[in-house]
Amino acid sequence: MIPVQQALHALSRVAPPLAAEIAYRQFVSLGSSERVHHRDADVHARARIGSLELNGRSVVTYAWGSGPETVLLVHGWRSRGSRWATLVAALESPERTIVAFDAPGNGDSPGDRTTVLDYAAIVRLLAARNGNVQAIVGHSFGVLASFLAVREGVPTARLIGISGMASATQLLETFSAQIGLTDRAKHGLGERFQRRVFPNEPDLWHRFVAELDPTENRIPLLLVHDDDDSIVPVAQADLIAQAHLGAVRVELTTGLGHHRILNDADVVEIVRDFIDAPPGSPPGGSSSHREGSSSRPRS
Numbered sequence: 001m002i003p004v005q006q007a008l009h010a011l012s013r014v015a016p017p018l019a020a021e022i023a024y025r026q027f028v029s030l031g032s033s034e035r036v037h038h039r040d041a042d043v044h045a046r047a048r049i050g051s052l053e054l055n056g057r058s059v060v061t062y063a064w065g066s067g068p069e070t071v072l073l074v075h076g077w078r079s080r081g082s083r084w085a086t087l088v089a090a091l092e093s094p095e096r097t098i099v100a101f102d103a104p105g106n107g108d109s110p111g112d113r114t115t116v117l118d119y120a121a122i123v124r125l126l127a128a129r130n131g132n133v134q135a136i137v138g139h140s141f142g143v144l145a146s147f148l149a150v151r152e153g154v155p156t157a158r159l160i161g162i163s164g165m166a167s168a169t170q171l172l173e174t175f176s177a178q179i180g181l182t183d184r185a186k187h188g189l190g191e192r193f194q195r196r197v198f199p200n201e202p203d204l205w206h207r208f209v210a211e212l213d214p215t216e217n218r219i220p221l222l223l224v225h226d227d228d229d230s231i232v233p234v235a236q237a238d239l240i241a242q243a244h245l246g247a248v249r250v251e252l253t254t255g256l257g258h259h260r261i262l263n264d265a266d267v268v269e270i271v272r273d274f275i276d277a278p279p280g281s282p283p284g285g286s287s288s289h290r291e292g293s294s295s296r297p298r299s
Helices: 003-014 016-028 038-045 081-091 116-130 141-151 168-179 183-197 235-243 265-276
Strands: 048-054 057-064 069-074 096-102 133-139 158-162 221-226 248-253 294-298
Touching: 003 016, 003 168, 016 168, 016 183, 038 081, 048 116, 057 081, 069 081, 069 116, 069 141, 081 096, 081 133, 081 265, 096 116, 116 133, 116 141, 133 141, 133 265, 141 158, 141 168, 158 265, 168 183, 221 235, 221 265, 235 248, 248 265
Parallel strands: 069 096, 069 133, 133 158, 158 221, 221 248
Antiparallel strands: 048 057, 057 096, 248 294
8 A cells, every 4th residue: 555545544444434534535536637648649639629518617529520420439537538549540430420528627628526427418418419329438437427328318329338337336446445445434435425426316326337228128238348457347347248138248358457458459449340330230249359358249
């Protein structure tokens, strides 16, 4: 543990309420906005920059291409739309418009707070603005938001989750483990989060899950996750897959972790091929994988 984690761990043992309060402030804070990585700069520079309004706040949007089919990209927590640059370059086509955004307080969008409801609302607004959504691709926290948006009415032909968490509970568990909270302090953190951020949600831990409507079995799902992901355990991919009634393809990688997976050439190829597959084709398909990865199609 680093010194801050050691201090919080010790504090959570002797003063759980105080540790929970300090942890809450860290939990909801977005910190400094991430800058565009030099690797992503060229693709980012050629995007058409726009905006939309969300509850009186301005959200920066990005678009590449002007084709009739739309692909929506949903970044993770404390991230930005430019993180999708490698995938954007692979997906660009005259037939496609690729759309991304910086959630409030992320990237170039102003603000210091955001929630999964903000993410889902942005996806809904962008889907309505662009129409004909061929695929929604989410990373990490963005996977949770993508499922929420689709379950609550956003149409899409295909859904892709990379390094995704199965529920908001996992977000709480991961954060608590990273800073060394005891169970009592973790419980206090969860109570504060629900009471202060979602006071009108009777059971946010059941609403914010990576599941679609129980009757939805038409949307093919691709999940990509790394065995060495230290932020979102790979078991989360299995939980998401097991809850999906439609066709599911699970791709496991090794050695890419939570972030580098977005820029891996093989992963990008898998995602691109899944999006490009003709309507009605099975999600398993055939593709080559690096040593140590595996494909687990299910239909």
